[in-house]
Amino acid sequence: xxIEVNGKSYETDEExxxxxxxxxxxxxxxxxxKEDGTDLTDEHWEVINFxxxxxxxxxxxxxVRVLTKAIGKKLGKEKGNSKxxxxxxxxxxxxxxxxxxxLPKPTGCV
Numbered sequence: 001x002x003i004e005v006n007g008k009s010y011e012t013d014e015e016x017x018x019x020x021x022x023x024x025x026x027x028x029x030x031x032x033x034k035e036d037g038t039d040l041t042d043e044h045w046e047v048i049n050f051x052x053x054x055x056x057x058x059x060x061x062x063x064v065r066v067l068t069k070a071i072g073k074k075l076g077k078e079k080g081n082s083k084x085x086x087x088x089x090x091x092x093x094x095x096x097x098x099x100x101x102x103l104p105k106p107t108g109c110v
Contacts, residue, residue: 003016003031005027016032017098026045029102033100036091041088044089044097046075046079047093048100049101050075051067051098052102054067060106064082064106067085067094068081071085094106
């Protein structure tokens, strides 16, 4: 089901992940979040931008345990824990944040 942003249509898969990763823009991420009833804050964007950098470096979307650990290393223990990440992304930090970041669904996510 495509998503409309600024008059342009973006193809998504059956779960709402962007079909063409190179088409992602922050506005697309915002639109995806709005569809889920989420307003993205600076804290959300910190995680989303971290995921995009991680994906660029490793060419894989991290599963939640890897994400939690990596965020803890880079952003500090207060942000690198499941409680904090689930408060931001209640449908699953890796799964939901990767979707908004225009990345594929992490391996190991159902």
